[in-house]
Structure formats: C-alpha cells, structure tokens
Amino acid sequence: MTKADRWLLPEGVEELLPPQAARLEYLRREILDLYQAWGYEFVITPLVEYLDALLVGSSHDLDLHTFKLTDQLTGRMMGLRADITPQVARVDARNLHREGPVRLCYADSVVHTRPRGLLTSRVPIKLGAELFGYAGIACDAEVISLMAETLRVAQIESVHIVLGHVDIFRSLVAAAGLDADAENELFDAMQRKVYDEIDTWLDQRVENINLARMLKSLARLSGDAAVLAEAEQVLAHAPPQTRQALAELQQIAELLQRNLSDVTLGFDLSELRGYTYHTGIVFAAYTPGYGRAVAKGGRYDDIGKAFGRARPASGFDVDLKILARLSKSLPPHRKVVLAPNSDDAMLVALIGSLRSSGSVVIRHLDDSEASRDLLAELKCTHQIVEKMPGDWQVVELNTTTD
Secondary structure, X not given: OOOHHHHOOOOOOOOOOXXXXXXXXXXXXXXXXXXXXXXXXXXXXXXXXXXXHHOOOOOHHHHHOOEEEEOOOOXXXXXXXXXXXXXXXXXXXXXXXXXXXXXXXXXXXXXXXXXXXXXXXXXXXXXXXXXXXXOOHHHHHXXXXXXXXXXXXXXXXXXXXXXXXXXHHHHHHHHHOOOHHHHHHHHHHHHHOOHHHHHHHHHHHOXXXXXXXXXXXXXXXXXXXXXXXXXXXXXXXXOHHHHHHHHHHHHHHHHHHHHOOOOEEEEEOOOOOOOOOOOOEEEEEEEOOEEEEEEEXXXXXXXXXXXXXXXXXXXXXXXXXXHHHHOOOOOOOOOEEEEEOOXXXXXXXXXXXXXXXXXXXXXXXXXXXXXXXXXXXXXXXXXXXXXEOOEXXXXXXXXXXX
C-alpha cells in the first residue's frame, strides 16, 4: 500500500461533506419531527451486539450482509448491525413492557459486507418506523401512510407504492405440498418472473391442476387496481388462507385509496421481498428518479418471540442517504454574518442576539480586514462593522462581482 492509498476509503464506503451533510441532517430532523407528530418515539440502538440477538427473525440474506467479529471480553461472536428492525423489536419486547400498541422510530447507520445494489452504500443511514402490538389492517394502513408522508416531506415526486402479500404465495405452496427445496426453486423463478420457466416447472412438480394454474397466474398478477379484481376470479377456489390474505390486501388498498389521493397504488402478487422474514402484507415505494425501491417494509409478526414476547408488528425503512440525494427539500436560507474578533461587550451582545434569532455568526479570528475571497469562502451574506466606537452594525454585503 502506498502512502496515498492509506487515505482511500473502502469500496462502497463514503463520507458526506458540506453541504451534502447539512442537507441530510436537515432532512433527518424534519422526518423525525414528522414521526414524533404521529406518536412515534425515537430510540437509539447499539451499533454492535451479540450475533444471536442481532439476527433474530432475520433472513439468510441479512446474515450474509452482517460483519462478524469476536468479542475480546467474552469470546462470543458479535456483529455490526446490518438492520435496525430486530433491535427495535427487542426494545419493544424486553425493555418497554407495554400492553397496547407501541410506536418507535430510529435514524442511524448500519454496515453491510457488500452493497445491496448498484451504486448503493455499504454504510447506509437507516431511518424507519415500527408499530408493535396491533394485528389489524389499520396498523398496516398507518405505517404505509406514514411512509408516503415521509416521501412527501422529502419532496420526492411521482411516488408509486406497490403492495403484495406473502401469504398468498405461501399458502398456495403449502396446499401444493412442496418441500423446502422445491419452494425455494419456485420462489427464485417467481422473483425473476421467467414465465415459461415457471409454467414448465409447475407442470412437472405440482399434480393439482387448479393449484398449478393459480401459481402460474400469480406470477403475472401485477399492475393497477384491476389486478385485484382479476385475482378475485383467479383465486376464487383457493385455500381459505389464500382468500383471507387477498381480502386483507383488498381492505388495506381501500383504506389507502381514501387516504393517499396523491399516491399511485400498484399491486404485485408475486412480490415476495423479505419472504422468509415477512408474515403478511409487503410494500415498497418507487419514484421515476431511482431504479430501486426508495422505501420498503411490511408485516413481520412474532419477531419478539425470541425475546420472550411475541407481538404483531409492521414497519418500514428508507436509506436516508438515497432520500437526501433524491430530495428536492433544501435547508432554509440563513443569514451568515462575519463578526470581528473583539470582546467588546456591545459586540458580544449583538452576536448572541443574532445567533438566538437563527443567524449564523462566524468570528473572523484574523484581525486583518476580511478579504472578498474569505467572505465568499465562508458564504457570508452580512458583516458586522463598527461605525463609531461601540456602535456595531450589521451591513449586507454586496454579492456582485467586479
């Protein structure tokens, strides 16, 4: 490694410089204020903890994305969190001991062993909200509505939310009597949406013609609200659990259509994001300016069982770095004032007053006269000058160039 290489960051690891960092922090505060207004309480969980607790209820994919290390004090395996949801579930199950619904939110860094997609960060800042303790569809509708409001606060335009339900696929697979290996094969084909391959596979592996037909149709049931009407016909003779899952999806869609008039709803009945993790409805938000989901979530009941208290739960998260990159929201313009380096009482009082009112005041530590380059570098809009001894005044700088 050369001396220059020592300063290189690992691939997929980046630092945020001004003004990007300021923009991200402004957005973080705005969104957390939104969550507080909805009754979601902020929690901070540890970056590192024992691996067996960190991966509770998670998928194999999350295990692969988690850095492992040995605790030098105990010899036990630890992990750098790659997701915050399991930690928040532990907070609900082990620390709060509340009987009714609990609303929690968070905003903090996670670490991934590899990027989850092209041009994605290995150190995303996860911002999300989770609702524990209520199994009804009103819980899912609230969480999805809050996700939509999050994107609205961030001024993400043309939002398209896609809904699915993992129990539709899961119940059909169970009725077909497929073992775990066969289920994984079909799941993989469903995610790739290779229709011919799916049809051939089902013809060869599923004896029940009606179930095979339903599973073939499931891969193709994707689009606008008309998909639900088509699914009603296709799954008319499906097992009761399948019909119940479809009914839940329809009811949630009706609630959202009334509450989210400015958001386009779509449906994908073969959308199985987080299949081994989620237990009911799943959802993701898209925008034309980004090729992947900009926010995603779903229901994951009973995740707290491993912590001694099973609770229904639903939630979502976003990568704040991506959100800040796509957002049209900007921090409010603030007056930036350059002040002389003097301890005059009147000047000190004026500086305090300006800062209290929201202005940025930067002391010019060099007693020499401020140059035009310095004023531009500090982005100063005003300067404090002494008109007469003890008479300090704020004057607007001429921003025109010679």
